[in-house]
Amino acid sequence: MLKSSYRPGSSTFQRILTELVKQGSALESAILVILMLKKQIKQNISLSTDTVKLLFTSGMLDRAFEVVRRFYENVLMNLCKAHRASEAVDLYYKMLEKGIQQPLGCIEDLRSTLEAQGKLKEAEFVTKRMPSSHV
Incomplete structure (x- = not known):
């Protein structure tokens, strides 16, 4: 369908x-x-x-955590698309504190959004938490 x-x-x-x-x-x-x-x-x-x-x-704990992670990912991506970088980085930080990992593409979008809005310290914070092979 x-x-x-x-x-x-x-x-x-x-x-x-x-x-x-x-x-x-x-x-x-x-x-x-x-x-x-x-x-x-x-x-x-x-x-x-x-x-x-x-x-x-x-x-079904693994599946429940997968759904929750995807909710966070979805919110993070939508915040980036809406150019709400400050809120996105706050959410990302909270996700890190809770051990919720995000796909690399999501993190790269966040970094790009932060850089585009001139939030270089926040972009650096995100970059430092990316896998070293992608920095």
């Missing part, structure tokens, strides 16, 4: 997710949330939280 030119609205995805959560379908709920994040489909915070809770109660 997502490969065609037709793309259902976010409300369609939310309805499907609501039913999956109601049925206790943890894995399917997680897969749908991750798909929605990848496709930049608007999230419903209550449903997303319910999905993470369902994953934890189902013993």
Whole structure:
């Protein structure tokens, strides 16, 4: 369905997710949330939280942490796109404190956004935390 030119609205995805959560379908709920994040489909915070809770109660801890990491990644990327570099670097710092690793592309986008906005100290902070082979 997502490969065609037709793309259902976010409300369609939310309805499907609501039913999956109601049925206790943890894995399917997680897969749908991750798909929605990848496709930049608007999230419903209550449903997303319910999905993470369902994953934890189902013993799917790794999947729950993956969903949470992807939420952080999504927020970080959107902050960069919105040129809200200060907020993005604050979130990145909090993520580091919690041990939440981000993909290199996400970190590079953050660094580029900071540099473009003249926030060189913050960009240097991000650069120092990148894998040494990519600096």
